[in-house]
Structure formats: C-alpha cells, structure tokens
Amino acid sequence: MSAPSTVLTHAIMDTPVCSSCQPPVPMRNRREPWCFQCPQCGTWASTLEIGINSEAHQSLDEQRREMGLAELRRHNFGIVADRLLVHGLAKGSRVLDIGSAHGWFLTAAQERGLDAEGIEPDDAVASRVSCGKTRVGFFPDVLAPGEQFDAITYNDALEHFLDVNGAVEAAVRHLHPGGLLSVNIPNSRGLFYRIALLCHVAGLRSAFRRLWQVGLPSPHMWYFDRDGLIRLCERHGLVLESAQALDSVRRAGLWQRAHADRRPSLTSVLGVAAVWLLVPVFNMRRSSDIMHLIFRKPAPSARNHQGQKPQEVV
Numbered sequence: 001m002s003a004p005s006t007v008l009t010h011a012i013m014d015t016p017v018c019s020s021c022q023p024p025v026p027m028r029n030r031r032e033p034w035c036f037q038c039p040q041c042g043t044w045a046s047t048l049e050i051g052i053n054s055e056a057h058q059s060l061d062e063q064r065r066e067m068g069l070a071e072l073r074r075h076n077f078g079i080v081a082d083r084l085l086v087h088g089l090a091k092g093s094r095v096l097d098i099g100s101a102h103g104w105f106l107t108a109a110q111e112r113g114l115d116a117e118g119i120e121p122d123d124a125v126a127s128r129v130s131c132g133k134t135r136v137g138f139f140p141d142v143l144a145p146g147e148q149f150d151a152i153t154y155n156d157a158l159e160h161f162l163d164v165n166g167a168v169e170a171a172v173r174h175l176h177p178g179g180l181l182s183v184n185i186p187n188s189r190g191l192f193y194r195i196a197l198l199c200h201v202a203g204l205r206s207a208f209r210r211l212w213q214v215g216l217p218s219p220h221m222w223y224f225d226r227d228g229l230i231r232l233c234e235r236h237g238l239v240l241e242s243a244q245a246l247d248s249v250r251r252a253g254l255w256q257r258a259h260a261d262r263r264p265s266l267t268s269v270l271g272v273a274a275v276w277l278l279v280p281v282f283n284m285r286r287s288s289d290i291m292h293l294i295f296r297k298p299a300p301s302a303r304n305h306q307g308q309k310p311q312e313v314v
Contacts, residue, residue, distance in 0.1 A: 016165040016235075017041040017228045031205065035212070041231070044188055044223035050162065051217045053123050070104065072250040077105040077155060079246060080184055080292060081112050084151055087180060087241050087294055089114070093150035096174070098139045098167075099157025103129040114151075119143075122217065140170040151180040159185050160218045164232070172236050178299040181238060182292070184246060186211070188223040190289025191281070192248055226291055238295035245288040 018041040034047045089095070091113030097105045100118025102125060109116035117133035119142055120126040126136045135142045152171045161167040171181050187193070193211060200208040213219040224232070230240055281287060 016168075017043045017224070017231050031200070032208075034214075041228050042188070042225060043228045046212055046219065046221055048212065048214060048219040048221065050160075050219065050221075052121050054217065070102070072247060073102075073104040073156075074108070075250060076184065076246040076290065076292075078108045078111075080105065080153065080155065080182055081108045081114065083242065083244070083292070083294060084114075084153075084180060084182060085112060087296075089151050089180060095151045095153065096149045097153045097155060098171070099154065099160065100129070100134055101125050101156075103134065105153060105155050106134070139167070140174060143174060148174055148176045149179060150176055151182060153182040153184070155182075155184045156186075158183055159220045159222045159224075162221055164222055165235075168233055168236050168238075172238065172297055175297045177297055179297050180241070181233065181295045181297065183229065183233070183295070184290065184292045185229065186220070186223060187225060187289050187291040188228075189225045190248065190291075191287035192289040193223065226293070229291070229293060233293070233295050237298065239298055240293065241296050242292075242294040244292050245285050246290040246292050247283045248287075248289040249283065 018038065036045045036047075037043070038045075084095070085091075093114055095109050095114045095116040097109070097116060097118040100106055100120045101122075103118065106116045106118050106129075117135070118129075119135050119137065119139045120129065121136070121138045123136065126134055152175055154167075154171070158164060158167060168181075175181060196207040196211050199205075209215075211220070212223075226243055230243070234240070
C-alpha cells in the first residue's frame with residue numbers, strides 16, 4: 001500500500017496528558033503562533049503542517065539527512081533492542097517498528113534474533129530501506145484488524161503523530177497481552193530543549209525551530225517530559241517497566257545532520273562546533289534530550305509486575 005500525499009493541521013489543540021488541557025496556552029513570548037504549552041502538565045504541542053509525500057521534500061537532501069542520523073540511530077536503536085531482550089522479549093518474537101525510517105532498528109532487532117518488520121509512511125524514506133520487511137503506509141491502517149505483536153516500538157516517531165492518543169491506543173490494541181511498548185522520544189526537560197528555549201526568549205529562534213523540525217515533511221507535533229509520557233500511556237492501561245535515557249547526539253554525522261535542508265552559515269558552523277565540543281555534556285544521563293520508556297500491556301491472568309519498581313535512571 002502506497003502512502004498517500006498528506007498535508008494536515010490541527011487548529012485547536014487538546015493535549016492528551018491531563019484533563020485541564022482545554023486548550024493549552026500559547027508560548028509566553030508569543031513569537032511562534034504555532035507553538036502551545038499546557039500550563040497544568042507542561043506538555044508542548046504544535047499546529048505545524050505535516051507534509052509527508054508532498055513538495056516539502058524538494059528542499060531536503062535525503063541522503064545527507066540519512067548520513068547525519070545514521071550513527072546516532074544505530075547506536076541508540078541497538079540499545080533499545082537490547083533493553084527489550086532484558087525485559088523478557090524472547091528471540092524469534094514478532095516486533096513492529098512504527099515509523100521505521102531507514103530501517104536502523106529493523107537491522108538491530110534482526111541481528112539480535114528478533115522477527116522485526118516496520119511501517120513507514122514516507123515514500124522517499126521507505127525507498128531507501130534495504131533490510132527487513134517494511135509496509136509502506138500509515139499506522140494502523142496497513143495492519144489487519146486482529147494482527148498482534150510481541151512488542152511495538154516508536155523510535156523517534158510518536159512525537160510526529162497528530163493523534164497521539166489514538167497512536168498509543170492502536171499500539172495497545174495490536175499488542176499481545178503481556179507485550180511490550182517501547183517509546184524512544186525527545187524530552188522537553190532535556191538540556192538541548194532548555195537551551196533552545198532560552199535562546200528563543202532572547203530572540204535567537206533558529207535552534208528552537210530546528211528542534212521542532214519546522215519546514216520538514218514530518219515536524220514534531222508534541223514534546224513531552226517523562227511524567228507526561230507516563231501519564232499518557234498509563235491512561236491506556238499500560239504499566240511502566242523502565243524509564244531510561246539514550247544519547248542525544250553523536251559527533252559522527254553532526255555536520256550532515258545540521259545541513260540536510262540548508263546551506264552552511266556562520267550561525268550553523270558555530271552551532272555545530274559548540275555541540276561537537278559539548279557532546280559528553282549533552283549525553284549525560286541527567287541532561288540527555290532522549291528518553292526511552294518501556295511499558296507492558298497487562299495480561300488478563302497476571303498481576304503484570306505492578307508490584308515491581310520500574311528501572312529509572314533518567
């Protein structure tokens with residue numbers, strides 16, 4: 001199934017974390033009319049336009065973008081696959097990666113003996129995948145109604161969903177009882193985000209807009225902190241197993257990542273240099289911008305680890 005051309009916006013925001021988000025208030029400095037934050041739970045949301053398979057790809061060097069992301073994604077996704085095994089996923093288990101992009105997680109999972117397949121809605125990205133089974137289309141539309149998996153992963157994907165509540169609900173529906181949901185996602189309390197927000201308040205908006213991926217085919221629609229993401233998933237009956245961190249950035253590919261959709265400028269060169277020098281700081285456990293949470297779908301006949309304390313090192 002080929003992914004259709006999609007251009008979407010949402011004019012009135014309801015965040016999925018707390019009942020008081022009706023709707024969130026605009027950013028305090030009001031310089032970005034597309035950006036909102038709930039004053040109660042702190043969840044951030046955007047009304048940015050989604051342009052998957054649209055003309056938004058014309059200004060994007062997909063090869064350079066892949067080069068810029070490959071080192072970080074391969075490193076982090078290998079850790080994600082290892083953590084799933086630690087939490088009881090057996091070799092041969094059927095795993096679905098939603099928003100599988102260039103297939104980095106599929107490769108990592110297959111190398112560890114998992115039966116992994118992906119779903120990728122972006123034609124330009126899916127055409128570059130050379131490993132694993134990838135269904136081209138939108139989740140959950142490309143799945144059979146009763147199809148279920150032992151684990152489902154969102155690797156840098158859940159924040160791009162317009163209906164994030166529906167995305168989590170559909171993942172629960174397509175998990176076997178006792179199955180695992182893995183969410184690897186940016187953290188609004190990470191150091192990158194806090195620095196970008198301070199720069200934005202000072203009038204330097206490029207870093208903040210970059211984190212939201214303004215102008216790219218699939219911008220960020222949400223920014224959660226750890227507590228908000230836990231509350232979202234628990235609303236759908238999931239039980240937290242683990243809350244940990246992943247690396248925010250790697251030096252290899254940093255230049256290509258910063259210039260996948262723009263020419264080098266003095267600002268971008270200085271920014272890359274600063275990040276390159278501060279990589280160890282950005283990747284510290286307490287300052288990382290990437291959080292990785294694993295949840296379990298309760299089995300009807302089990303207590304499902306509810307008495308166990310989840311691993312928390314974020």
